Amino acid sequence: xxxxxxxxxxxxxxxxxxxxxxxxxxxxxxxxxxxxxxxxxxxxxxxxxxxxxxxxxxxxxxxxxxxxxxxxxxxxxxxxxxxxxxxxxxxxxxxxxxxxxxxxxxxxxxxxxxxxxxxxxxxxxxxxxxxxxxxxxxxxxxxxxxxxxxxxxxxxxxxxxxxxxxxxxxxxxxxxxxxxxxxxxxxxxxxxxxxxxxxxxxxxxxxxxxxxxxxxxxxxxxxxxxxxxxxxxxxx
Amino acid sequence: xxxxxxxxxxxxxxxxxxxxxxxxxxxxxxxxxxxxxxxxxxxxxxxxxxxxxxxxxxxxxxxxxxxxxxxxxxxxxxxxxxxxxxxxxxxxxxxxxxxxxxxxxxxxxxxxxxxxxxxxxxxxxxxxxxxxxxxxxxxxxxxxxxxxxxxxxxxxxxxxxxxxxxxxxxxxxxxxxxxxxxxxxxxxxxxxxxxxxxxxxxxxxxxxxxxxxxxxxxxxxxxxxxxxxxxxxxxxxxxxxxxxxxxxxxxxxxxxxxxxxxxxxxxxxxxxxxxxxxxxxxxxxxxxxxxxxxxxxxxxxxxxxxxxxxxxxxxxxxxxxxxxxxxxxxxxxxxxxxxxxxxxxxxxxxxxxxxxxxxxxxxxxxxxxxxxxxxxxxxxxxxxxxxxxxxxxxxxxxxxxxx
Numbered sequence: 001x002x003x004x005x006x007x008x009x010x011x012x013x014x015x016x017x018x019x020x021x022x023x024x025x026x027x028x029x030x031x032x033x034x035x036x037x038x039x040x041x042x043x044x045x046x047x048x049x050x051x052x053x054x055x056x057x058x059x060x061x062x063x064x065x066x067x068x069x070x071x072x073x074x075x076x077x078x079x080x081x082x083x084x085x086x087x088x089x090x091x092x093x094x095x096x097x098x099x100x101x102x103x104x105x106x107x108x109x110x111x112x113x114x115x116x117x118x119x120x121x122x123x124x125x126x127x128x129x130x131x132x133x134x135x136x137x138x139x140x141x142x143x144x145x146x147x148x149x150x151x152x153x154x155x156x157x158x159x160x161x162x163x164x165x166x167x168x169x170x171x172x173x174x175x176x177x178x179x180x181x182x183x184x185x186x187x188x189x190x191x192x193x194x195x196x197x198x199x200x201x202x203x204x205x206x207x208x209x210x211x212x213x214x215x216x217x218x219x220x221x222x223x224x225x226x227x228x229x230x231x232x233x234x235x236x
Numbered sequence: 237x238x239x240x241x242x243x244x245x246x247x248x249x250x251x252x253x254x255x256x257x258x259x260x261x262x263x264x265x266x267x268x269x270x271x272x273x274x275x276x277x278x279x280x281x282x283x284x285x286x287x288x289x290x291x292x293x294x295x296x297x298x299x300x301x302x303x304x305x306x307x308x309x310x311x312x313x314x315x316x317x318x319x320x321x322x323x324x325x326x327x328x329x330x331x332x333x334x335x336x337x338x339x340x341x342x343x344x345x346x347x348x349x350x351x352x353x354x355x356x357x358x359x360x361x362x363x364x365x366x367x368x369x370x371x372x373x374x375x376x377x378x379x380x381x382x383x384x385x386x387x388x389x390x391x392x393x394x395x396x397x398x399x400x401x402x403x404x405x406x407x408x409x410x411x412x413x414x415x416x417x418x419x420x421x422x423x424x425x426x427x428x429x430x431x432x433x434x435x436x437x438x439x440x441x442x443x444x445x446x447x448x449x450x451x452x453x454x455x456x457x458x459x460x461x462x463x464x465x466x467x468x469x470x471x472x473x474x475x476x477x478x479x480x481x482x483x484x485x486x487x488x489x490x491x492x493x494x495x496x497x498x499x500x501x502x503x504x505x506x507x508x509x510x511x512x513x514x515x516x517x518x519x520x521x522x523x524x525x526x527x528x529x530x531x532x533x534x535x536x537x538x539x540x541x542x543x544x545x546x547x548x549x550x551x552x553x554x555x556x557x558x559x560x561x562x563x564x565x566x567x568x569x570x571x572x573x574x575x576x577x578x579x580x581x582x583x584x585x586x587x588x589x590x591x592x593x594x595x596x597x598x599x600x601x602x603x604x605x606x607x608x609x610x611x612x613x614x615x616x617x618x619x620x621x622x623x624x625x626x627x628x629x630x631x632x633x634x635x636x637x638x639x
Contacts (some may be wrong), residue, residue, distance in 0.1 A: 061552060061632050082556050089554020100636060102550050104251055114553040116240055161553070 008072060008168060008201050009035040009058060015066030016053050027053040029224040030067065037168070039203045040195045042212035042232075047219030052173070054221065059092055061096045070074060072168070077194050089117055093162025093200075097174035099154040101161075108133065108142035111160045116213040118165065126142040132160040136190060152183035156190065163194060170194070172204040176211050188214045245567040248539075249574075256571060259535040262528025263575030263615065264582065267608045269521035271583025272590065274604045277514025279587075279596040287427075288503035291511020294333075294469050295366060295499040298325075298459040298476060302491060315492040316455035319443065321483060325459065326362075329475045329561065331467030336363035336454040339446050345439055346411040347399040354395050356412055356439045364390075364423075366462035374421030376404045377442055385444030390421035390437035410439070415449045419443060435553050469498050522611075529615035536568050536623035537550075547627050548635025561628035568620020569613055576612030580605050 035041055038142055039071040045051045056062035057069055060076055063084075069076045069152040076084060094100075108233045111129040120128075124199045133142055146154050155175060162170055172191065176184035180209070185198040185214075197201050204215065212218050213234055249256045288624055300314040322337035340357040357363070361376050374390065381388050389410060396405050405419045417439075426435040431498055447454050463472040473496050540547070584600070591598035 056633050058550070085551070085554050085556050088552065094552050096636065100544055100545065100552075102549065112548070117550075117554050117556075117559065 004039045005191065007034050007038045007070075008039075009033070009203075010070040010073075011054075011058075011067070012056065012070070013067035014054070014064050014069060016057065016062065017065050018048075025158065026224055028057075028064070031221075031224070031226055032067075033219065033226060033229070035201065035203065038199050039217060040192070040215045041204070041217045041219060042193045042213050043219050043221065044207060044209070045172045045203045045227070046207070047222035049100075050211035050224040051221045052223075055171055055173055055203070055205050057171075058222070060092060076150075083125050086191055089114065090165070093165065093167040093170045095155070095158050095162050095170065095172040095175045097177040099146070099151070099158045099178075100155055101157055103143055103147065106143050106145055107149065107157045107160075108137065110146070110157055111164050113161060113163050128164055129160070133157075134166040135163065135194075141205060150183075151179050155179065155183075155187055159187070159190060163198070163200065166198070168201060168204045170200050171204060174206055175204060176206065181210075184208075184211060237583035240536065241562055241566045242570065244563055245570045248567050249571055250459040250486065252539075255535065256574075258274055259531055260571055260575035260578070263525065263572050263612050264528075264579040265610050266525030266528045267293060267385050267419075267576045267579025268583035268586065269524055270518050270611075271580050271604055271608050272586040273517045273521050275584065275599060275601065276590050276596065277510060278593070278599040278601055278604075278623060279591050281510040281514065283596040284506045284510055285503055288499055288506065293507065294463040294465060294467075294493040296461040296469060296473055296476060296569055297497045298400065298461060298494060300457070300479070300494045302493060302495065304393060316457060317459055317494075318454055318456050321480065322459045324457060325461060325476055325479060328479060331464050331472050332461055333464045334362040334365040334460075334462045336360055336366045336460045337458075338363065338460060339443060339451055339455055339457050341446075341450060343412050343450065344437075345395065345638060347401065347408065350401075351400050352395060352398040353390075353439050354439055356446065357442040358440060358450070360443055363440065363460065366460040368424070370424045370509050371475060372422045372424040372620065373404075374419070376421060382442045382444065385442050385448050387415055387445055387449065388416045388420045388441065390423060390440045391419055392423050392433055392440075393425035396422055412441070412450065415445075417445075432476055441565055457582075462602065469500055473498055511600050525615055527610065529572070531617040532616060533619035533623060534554070534570055536564060537626070539567075540564065540623050540627040543627075544630060544635045544638040548638065551629035551630070551632035552636060557628040561624045564624035565617065565620045565628045568624065569616035572612045572616030572620075573609070576609045579612065580608050583608070593629040 002082070010032050010035040011161065014028055015026065015027045017023055018023050019199040023134075031050070031054060043051045043054065053062065057064055061202065063077050064088050072088065076087065079087065100169055102113070108126070108129050111132050115125040115128060130139075130142065133139055136159050138153060138156050141149065146157070149157065175191070176187050179187065191202055191204070192214055195198050204211070206212050213232065217230070218232050219229045258621070295561060298317070301315070317337065318338050321582050322335050326332060326335040336359050338359045340355055342351050342353060342478065343356040344351050345356070360382060363369075372393070376390065377434050380386070389412075391405060391410070399405070399410065405422055408419050410417045410419055421436075423436065443456070443585065461476060462474065463469045474494055481492065486491065487490060550560060551557075584605070588598050589601065
């Protein structure tokens with residue numbers, strides 16, 4: 001699905017530094033980037049290029065030390081801790097490289113987790129979670145604990161957990177980093193499907209060009225700045 | 237949401253069942269100790285108070301010998317009283333209900349093949365009134381018997397059991413040393429006294445019979461004085477002291493060679509002592525509760541470290557800091573309340589067993605149970621707060637990366 005044009009994320013001269021004085025590390029030094037609703041953007045770059053820092057800020061987990069980050073026009077840097085938590089709760093889903101599922105907790109309960117914080121009733125929660133499990137192709141695996149699932153299945157559970165709230169933005173941090181090529185392709189196809197049919201904006205950090213090739217747009221970071229930002233003509 | 241938090245806490249506790257149980261053990265032992273000690277202490281206090289009141293309320297006991305000895309201690313060599321002293325107290329002091337001169341000795345009493353070493357008291361009918369005795373069967377002494385010193389006796393329940401078994405003692409003969417004596421009455425049982433002695437282990441005969449046939453003198457060893465209910469025992473005690481000093485010609489500045497014990501006063505003193513002891517022991521036990529609380533804090537800190545990633549995930553998907561705080565706080569409180577519940581159960585069982593063992597009544601007091609329970613909950617809040625706050629203040633980015 002092509003982007004609808006409305007800007008979801010606007011980074012304006014974004015800077016983030018850590019430490020003080022001579023020990024200051026500038027992870028981001030003036031990044032400006034617009035991401036429209038419905039886009040599928042891959043962020044690439046070597047370690048230390050600032051792509052993870054940028055992801056953390058877009059995920060409202062971190063705040064910039066300079067510039068602005070607007071989420072649907074809202075200046076996130078000015079929000080309180082709790083307000084950012086609510087923003088994450090209602091608009092953002094996370095997928096991590098290491099899956100980050102709760103151990104010794106069944107797949108369906110992992111998927112239900114974000115809904116618990118939305119104070120949703122148990123029955124409605126279960127229905128939405130079952131639906132999300134179906135969407136990621138894991139119907140029938142609901143009662144398995146993460147350690148009973150393969151890596152690919154765990155990542156699908158993690159994706160189900162991210163989309164169960166119908167988020168505006170899905171942030172995927174090296175989602176295929178721990179998977180072999182076949183599983184990786186399955187995950188990428190799932191993400192593409194979610195992007196197209198559900199209209200979920202996806203921002204994915206990866207250092208695998210094969211995976212980045214699935215995205216409509218590839219942004220490369222280098223030394224805390226955007227090196228290139230190009231549309232991907234090869235995207236399916 | 238609150239229900240979810242509690243369910244979550246239960247799940248986390250069950251996930252580490254062994255560790256949770258060991259953690260709760262500190263609280264269990266603390267609460268059990270407090271509950272058991274307070275319950276036993278209350279039982280002891282009650283037993284002491286009721287023991288003293290069974291001796292007779294408003295009762296003064298006058299004994300020869302200098303003040304300072306405890307009642308029941310060996311009598312000193314001080315001058316004994318005589319029947320006239322008792323009569324003078326009855327005649328000259330207001331507010332007195334009954335005055336009983338008593339002479340007593342340990343004597344072997346024999347019925348058939350059975351013999352039993354018991355204390356024999358020679359006294360008057362006022363003895364029964366002063367000591368609030370009632371008869372189970374038979375009758376008291378007649379004036380004629382008292383006057384003539386006839387060999388008749390009223391026996392206590394313990395004596396009856398040992399000497400007469402199942403048969404009715406009334407009208408039967410009893411030998412005190414070599415003196416045959418007819419049983420005319422049986423006292424209703426009073427049980428153990430305040431100092432643990434068996435009040436029912438007694439044979440009572442007329443004072444004159446005792447003096448003439450057993451003691452061979454006219455001495456009175458002590459005098460029981462019952463004050464009327466509307467009279468302050470302290471005043472009666474003062475009057476008795478003054479009268480006896482006069483009769484025994486003790487000059488000003490000289491020490492008394494007798495002492496007057498106020499049983500009501502002794503009762504309240506004893507119950508104060510047991511209350512203080514109970515409080516003291518409970519305070520010691522409460523310290524172990526605090527130690528148990530520190531155990532909870534320790535384990536919660538370990539748990540927070542172990543579950544750093546989980547906390548990171550929860551924060552990332554939109555949990556507020558206060559929700560994470562509540563999660564860990566509730567977990568600590570549930571753990572300590574669980575410990576408190578088991579501790580109360582164990583404490584009460586131990587107290588019930590000990591009450592049987594120590595022969596004190598088992599006094600169930602709801603405030604003790606509720607108090608221990610609430611206290612263990614407070615311990616949970618107190619010691620759970622710090623680890624919970626630590627969990628809530630984790631940086632989600634670092635927490636997610638935590639190995």
